Amino acid sequence: MGGTAIRIGIAYDLKTDYQGIAPSTGPDDLLEEYDSPETVEAIADALGECGHIPVRLGGGRAFLERMLAEPVDLVFNTAEGWGTRSREAQVPALCELLHIPYTHSGSLTLAISLDKAMTKRIASANGIRTPEFVCVEDLEELDAVALPTFPLMVKLAGEGSSMGIGSRSRCANIRELQEAAAELLRQYSGAVIIERFLPGVEVTVLVMGNGAARVVGMMEIAPRLGSIREFVYSLEVKRNYRSRVEYHAPPRLSGPAIAAIAETALETYCAMACRDIARVDIRIDADGTASLIEVNPLPGLHPEDGDVPIMCRHLGIPYARLIGEIVAHAEARL
Numbered sequence: 001m002g003g004t005a006i007r008i009g010i011a012y013d014l015k016t017d018y019q020g021i022a023p024s025t026g027p028d029d030l031l032e033e034y035d036s037p038e039t040v041e042a043i044a045d046a047l048g049e050c051g052h053i054p055v056r057l058g059g060g061r062a063f064l065e066r067m068l069a070e071p072v073d074l075v076f077n078t079a080e081g082w083g084t085r086s087r088e089a090q091v092p093a094l095c096e097l098l099h100i101p102y103t104h105s106g107s108l109t110l111a112i113s114l115d116k117a118m119t120k121r122i123a124s125a126n127g128i129r130t131p132e133f134v135c136v137e138d139l140e141e142l143d144a145v146a147l148p149t150f151p152l153m154v155k156l157a158g159e160g161s162s163m164g165i166g167s168r169s170r171c172a173n174i175r176e177l178q179e180a181a182a183e184l185l186r187q188y189s190g191a192v193i194i195e196r197f198l199p200g201v202e203v204t205v206l207v208m209g210n211g212a213a214r215v216v217g218m219m220e221i222a223p224r225l226g227s228i229r230e231f232v233y234s235l236e237v238k239r240n241y242r243s244r245v246e247y248h249a250p251p252r253l254s255g256p257a258i259a260a261i262a263e264t265a266l267e268t269y270c271a272m273a274c275r276d277i278a279r280v281d282i283r284i285d286a287d288g289t290a291s292l293i294e295v296n297p298l299p300g301l302h303p304e305d306g307d308v309p310i311m312c313r314h315l316g317i318p319y320a321r322l323i324g325e326i327v328a329h330a331e332a333r334l
Ligand SMILES: Nc1ncnc2c1ncn2[C@@H]1O[C@H](COP(=O)(O)OP(=O)(O)OP(=O)(O)O)[C@@H](O)[C@H]1O
Pocket: 131, 153, 155, 159, 160, 161, 162, 163, 165, 195, 196, 197, 198, 199, 202, 231, 232, 233, 234, 281, 283, 293, 294, 296
């Protein structure tokens, strides 16, 4: 795909890297954020197709040791990090320390976007609509906070990949909320966020670029069974997406609705200072307006099952072109 061949180190964390560290008694999605070998192979193949030299760096200490031993020209970052609230910022921060350029957003953006409440505060301050919310760290606090109106969505405030998200995450009343929140607080670490449930169409938006960032595509995520009003794109639904979900790219929405979603996605991307690529999750509210759920500056890149690769297939964008474009945006910083 043109340009000079450079050595691109892939930073990644595999589920198998953490199997010994994660408590074996926990829920089965504790390692959901981590990648599988197919993703690393697909990225390496794509980098090769683009004329670059892929180098597998891994994550954590192995990443650091390999970087110190033989630095690369650019790091392709997919590493989720481990163990801290801003874990996704670990590899970017190390790259910054070592003065090695890297793809995707900077450490600041990755630290904030992993925190759904922080993200929503920034979005709100920039005039972006996002449901009212509260965060609690233990169950007693539920009695003390002023909850938004039911139905409510309850989820982990500091995780992604639908960890902890199931059909019970949508709560119709206080009893359901107490049960779902108690379950999350018992099984995972960190706070839970409780926000108003958006009952309308769900769309995920692929934004790419810097300076003149653009919406590359949008994909509606619709349930095959049941009403959108109760639909949650949960872990169980994602794991069975072929039978549970209908994807529509472009979404089955009017021109003005699509334009409003694009605007929300681009404003979020800019407000969060995203770089190169991000996937912005948006849902339509009861009054028909677009509202932000969250932003994913390290979107999953599994070649078959990742939302971005699924969307790219619908849009006719080959996987290697997607990876090549991420690299091209990062290379502009070299
Ligand atoms: N406030 C809300 N109203 C309606 N649905 C919601 C809301 N928050 C989350 N959801 C549903 O739950 C799904 C997962 O939520 P969210 O995107 O916040 O979690 P995540 O774990 O970060 O997901 P991802 O897999 O995109 O990283 C959404 O795609 C949506 O279907």
